[in-house]
Amino acid sequence: MSKKVLITGATGDTGGAAVHEAIALGLHVRAMVRKIDERSDALAALGAEVVVGDMFDVNSIRAALEGVEAAYFVYPVAPGLLHATVNFAQAAKEARTKAVINLSQRSANRHSTSDSCRDTFISEEVFNWSGVPVIHLRPTYFLDWLLYPFQLPYLQHGVLRIPAGKGRHSAIAVADQGRAIAALLKNPEGHIGTTIDLSGPAEMDHEQMAAELSEALGRKIVFQDLPIDEYTASLTEMGVPEYVVKHFAGAMLDYQNGHMSGADNNVEKLTGRRSMTVGEFARLHADRLNAQR
Secondary structure, eight states, X not given: OOOEEEESSTTSHHHHHHHHHHHHTTOEEEEEESSOSHHHHHHHHHTOEEEEOOTTOHHHHHHHHTTOSEEEEOOOSSTTHHHHHHHHHHHHHXXXXXXXXXXXXXXXXXXXXXXXXXXXXXXXXXXXXXTOOEEEEEEOSBGGGGGSTTTHHHHHTTEEEOOOTTOEEOOBOHHHHXXXXXXXXXXXXXXXXOEEEEOOSOOEXXXXXXXXXXXXXXXXXXXXXXXXXXXXXHHHHTTOOHHHHHHHHHHHHHHHTTTTOOOOOHHHHHHSSOOOOHHHHHHHTHHHHTTTO
């Protein structure tokens, strides 16, 4: 009988990728979603056991964890992380879950001006206090953000627009995070109690990132640095939620001060295959990145 694991946020970015990869590894995947819709139906068609749960309802989490050996916890950039963390830790403790994989963020920082960064730091501590066997994952910025509405239209017109200053990072694709999450769900032994950074293979600043995007897409991409307040004002105009806007303001300040720097090969260590580069990601999604020019 295959090992049963729970993946929360299963219709989201990292959760969805983890579902695909965990099924490919032969795990019995219980996918927790907020509602049944076409996205959850697609997970069921893949072979996942779909359950409805609510991070603010400890009893629904406890039911989802029944009979599960390992679980993946993820929460969006939104208010309520600490409430969700306490509920999940309590439910996992009651269910005697053998491993909880917690998606944190590289910018987790109790001194940040971002509520999300501060709460993510405390969320890690709550899991540690709870006594549940936990592994914290700290990914750097996602490559997939290049495809998000606040970035994609600018890239399609040749501009990598972000208040990055001279900060550096090694962006990581959601697909590579999914592989790492699935590998840890299958074999968490030896990693319990650790914090694992997840990065792309090469650290770079945004000038270098623009150059790599240019080469991959066959057209000039120019990095446009701008003040953080100007950038966040534009996000507000686009309809980005206030909590997310405030997070970007704090996280980008932290980024400029080196909080996201560094690179590692942890994805390769966990899965046997390195994470993709900026250029590889761009070529994979060139149809969208080059559209509507």
